[in-house]
Amino acid sequence: MSHFFGLSFVRVAGRGMKRICKIGGGIGVALATYSCAIAADLPANPPVKAPVPYLALYDWNGWYAGVHVGAIRGLSNWSAIPPGAGAPGLSGSFDLPFNFDFIGGTGNYVAGLQGGYNHVFPSRAMLGFESDISFPNSDVQVPFSVRGSQTVSSPLTGQVTYGEAVIHYGSARARAGYAFDHFLLYGTGGLAWSYDQVTRTQVDGVSVGGAATPGTVDTRLLWRLGWAAGAGIEIPLAANWTAKAEYLATGFGHKGMRFTGASEAFNSDLTMQSIRLGLNYRIGDASHIPDFLTKGPSALETDRFALHAQATYVSQYAPPFRAPYSGRNSLDPNTGRETFDTTLYAGVRLWDGAEAWVNPEVDQGFGLSASVGAAGFPSGEAYKVGASYPYTRLHRAFLRQTIDLGGEIQKVDAGLNQFSGSQTSDRLVLTVGKFSVGDIFDTNKYAHDPRSDFMNWAIIDTGTFDYAADAWAYTVGAAAEWYQGPWTFRGGLFDLSIAPNATHLDPQFGQFQWVGEIERRYAIWDQPGKIAISGFLTRGRMGGFQDAIQLAALNGGPADITAVRRYQSRGGISMNLEQQLIPNVGFFARAGIADGNKEPYEFTDVDRTVAAGLSISGKQWGRDNDTVGIAGAVNGITNVHQAFLNAGGLGILVGDGMLSRPGNEKIVETYYSFPVLAAKVTLDYQLIVNPAYNRDRGPVSVLGFRVHSQY
Template sequence: MKRICIIGSTTWVALATCPFAAAADLPVSYPVKAPPAAIDYDWTGFYVGGHIGLATGNSGWTLDPLSGGAPVTGSFGLYQSPNAFKESGSWFEGVQGGYNWMLKDRVVLGVEGDGSFPTFSDPVSGLTIGGISNFTSPTFGAGTFSEKVLASGTLRGRIGYAPGHWLFYATGGLAWTYDQQELTQNATGNVEDRFVWRFGWALGAGIETAIAPNWTVRGEYLWTDFPSFSENFPLSGQHVSSGLSEQQFRLGFNYRFDDPSRPATSAPSHFAANDIFAVHGQTTFTYQGYPSFRAPFDGPNSLSGGGQTRETFDATLSIGVKLWQGAEFWANPEIDQGFGLSSTHGVAGFTSAEAYKIGSSTPYARLDRAFLRQTINLGGDTEKVDNDFYQFKGTRSTDRLVLTVGRFAAVDIFDTNRYANNPKSDFLNWSLVNTASFDYVADGWGYTYGAAAEWYTGPWTLRAGVFDLSATPTGGNSPEGVALDPTFHQFQLVGEIERRYDLWGQPGKVKITGYLSRGNAGDFNDAIALAAATGGPADINAVRAYTSRPGVSLNMEQQMNDNFGLFLRAGWADGNTEPWDFTDIDRTVSGGVSISGRSWGRPDDTIGIAGVVNGIDKAHIAFLNAGGLGILIGDGQLTNYGLEQIFEAYYSYALNSSTKLTFDYQFIANPGYNADRGPANVFAGRVHWQF
């Protein structure tokens, strides 16, 4: 019979009291190692990140005449309502970095430094985070005093408590701000400004939590206060004292570097970072210049003949989230700085697509893209998709419908080309990275609101889109040409058909793109007639009326082998009506080659060589000769018209897989179609880093 033993409360008692239990009677139980206790989230380590936020506050000021007299006091608020069509208001973006040290009782100590930059100034008020006061002084008369924040930052300590993957903290420390003050006398129109540094203190609190391995998100409130500061305005004969306080509400992301001396962090998360959450970043610095060239005269929009150098810088974060099956949301906060040559004037095929139509010597914030993309698979073969700046890694069907809506660039979808499309990595010239006559809708930085649909079926793709035009065309004297139309009364329709094929066993594409812009724009012939009647220069602003401007273009790319490819573009647009948003080109032909460095043992290097010829119609020529101003050009006269001819060559040298150094050269004959000026030899260096 089987022996039965009574087992006690512990295994060792059972084994001790039943040593004679046979293997056939009961299975042998071996002691096993207990599972390790769950490791609580460890906040110790270095981190870097970015933030976006909204600011408010106030400033009080006193104006004292330097020669004596009664003072005048006033105050103003710093809050300006955000405007999505001007990309203006009291919002900001910035970067931060710091170190946390978590004690055994889960108290977290830390130190952090940050810098923040407001959005670009409103094109009409000139304000961002700032305000303006109107006043009347017995000695000065009627005038205005204003102050706006150009940059700010803090250096703070942090102390908090971390129950698991949440961190609740208080923070405080030093604060600084770099501001522009401006004093204006209404009677004379005299404007005197000062750039001032303020130093004060900061106090705040926040909540932070882990959302994916190495990534955290947080909300934070900061109050900064800056004591009264005095500055003389000698030309105005005034002494101004002012104080300033600011409140910021921030949303931030941090990337945590794991401390190798401690167990690896295990961020609790409902998803894997590569599955539904993606973060990419890039920064590009471009330095461009040219020596002096033949220029018997200069106009308001001329490329200066004296020679000059300029630089541009941008840093972009691309954040993507999968929402549901086939749906992705992407946002692109960006910080920009710098100017184009001659403030982005003087050449219709402008020399750097890294330079915008307006610029700033101090960094400023932008939200370039914020869009939803829905992909609907319709069958066919399954193809792999690599991880990219606006793309999750995964698969999709060759036949599919793609819908995009929100804020993005029309040329994100239309007129793309494998070999000439990205000024951060290939050609720099405006008329090479896109078809020069494609007057695609855009604000001053190249972005707009709209919707687009793409239908992929076999070797064909059909695309259609509708987009918001700028508030006014950008030519002439149009400060709101860099802003978008908030009524959508002015719009652009774009259509494109694409055919993919193989030629000699190598892939190629051909695209035909057409557009129609509808809105208030000027006719060149009307502006010329008005100038003849008034005796003044041609003024396109004075003859604007609701009208249409069409255009069409051809875009081809062809791979010849694994190391060599070529491209060709040609386009036409209505030359009697002023262009809205891109540049002053009515017809264009361009082409070039791209050569991989694989053949000489550097597979990540690239050589690009291309040329473009741009032209305008007779009415457009006559308008410029009558003193008219276009978007980018206007020498005051154009008696000797010539086609604008541009040659560009670059070598992109890969320092490593994520960093590239590029040397670029452009030869420009007849800049701004003016055969009396030029040629110009433009040199550039570019550094691009991306993760």
């Protein structure tokens, strides 16, 4: 017997494995016990209470759209017939088991979208329909976390591993239920589909005919069609918002294919079960759809819960430019790439001053040249890893505790990862969990958010601030902020990647980083501003450039920083200035320096940097929601860092194979942002001179287009 989210499943032996769900009995016993306990505690003549105020019945009628998150597991039964073998051949089954790794960010969890229509009859019976699509988690390097496999051995095949992974799936279902006074109970059923990857890996031996040798991997992508059935409960939260919990089972019959590498026929089925939590926004009848599309949904915030969301699309194109030679980390001319992401910001108040937030995000796409080619990379929306398929990541999951210490009471507006309310000017803020170091350190209101202002890495962050992060720019750690009058003192301890520029964080926390920051707020001629000094100290296994150069001279190959890594420290310090010049016009500046004798660990290949720019609101010319920005940055590296790249070394983002004519990397970026319906559209232009510090390549123009919406 196996267990899945409190449900018990019994496996019945036989060629076709079945699962029987036992749920009713346990719930019935629990409810009966609970009812008896309450009855035993009630007095014979309970006191009469004042009547409960009448609450109007919730209106479930009309169109709705929403989001969901959940966990999933599955089972696949398979059979294979090697060439020359008759039926039945080989057969077996494997689970797609549930797992979750908080630090690694991987597991059998999903996020997705749904939409549908409800009609409630006068009898309170409800009929409707719903369609949904779900995107499972992936770490990209080993894609598709909802997966399973089985390894078998046979004289005809040798040792072989068969596996299946779910890329994305969805359903179109009818819903029928009953609308009680303050909740909706429903059953659901209909059609389901799944897009999967099926693989055959030759582990050892040779298949019949010698077609598949050890290491041969056969991959097939296939669509499956099947059924879906389940049940759920939905409750109103506020205004047009409802929350639901749902169990959904899906089944897909046997489907055949052929692995060409081994000339082998393969057949398999798939069943899955999922538990999902969702939020729906009731649009109403068809007349309200135009308003929903142009204005978006109203934000959700109650005394206890809050929900916000964002979606961003970025497209960039680099026209042809001078490139006499290229290396593994070079920026390619005449290329274009796109990225898309949508994020859910769900929060709950726990106790006085405490908030917990989770941010599942669906990502898809690539940066230019797979996010390499310039130390000041042109898109902060492009991660260091990309995928052609949409996938879910849990980027943030943290607890924040605010302790008021006195002083002026300040109003706090609702926002992303922020409840509305109030706080005192003097306070202590503690944050622990998974989040980005940049959420707390090196912030700047004019240049820090690639979804709404500048996009270049060396402008939205200090280029030398080599903050701890996985390949998606998030880490696990803790931070403290002490606000006292015009001063703020910040400090934090964070987990590093398992190796420099690696995808995953160190699960043992053996490599880590200290970050500290001092901020001073002030006003000049009644114009507010602030200046912050930040520092970091990284402790981990990293290489020195001179060691890599000397080793390359001995073995005759290109400089390899991975061969000379040892446990040591690397530090840096930076300055961040934010100043309002006049109302609606802001100036910012950043500068930083870091240890240029050792490789940067996480962010980008910059040893010294300076950046500055202006942000101007459209209120200056009568367009209140427009913004124009212009900024520039100059990045540099040390002489030994240049020599390392000239010896064929590769950095995090740079490495053209040689660097015979080095120079500072110079960047200019300008953008114009304006509203269109419920979104903000941005036109962006960047000029990168000496990309990757190489005077032989470029200059590079980057044309950008961005659409962003949030509520």
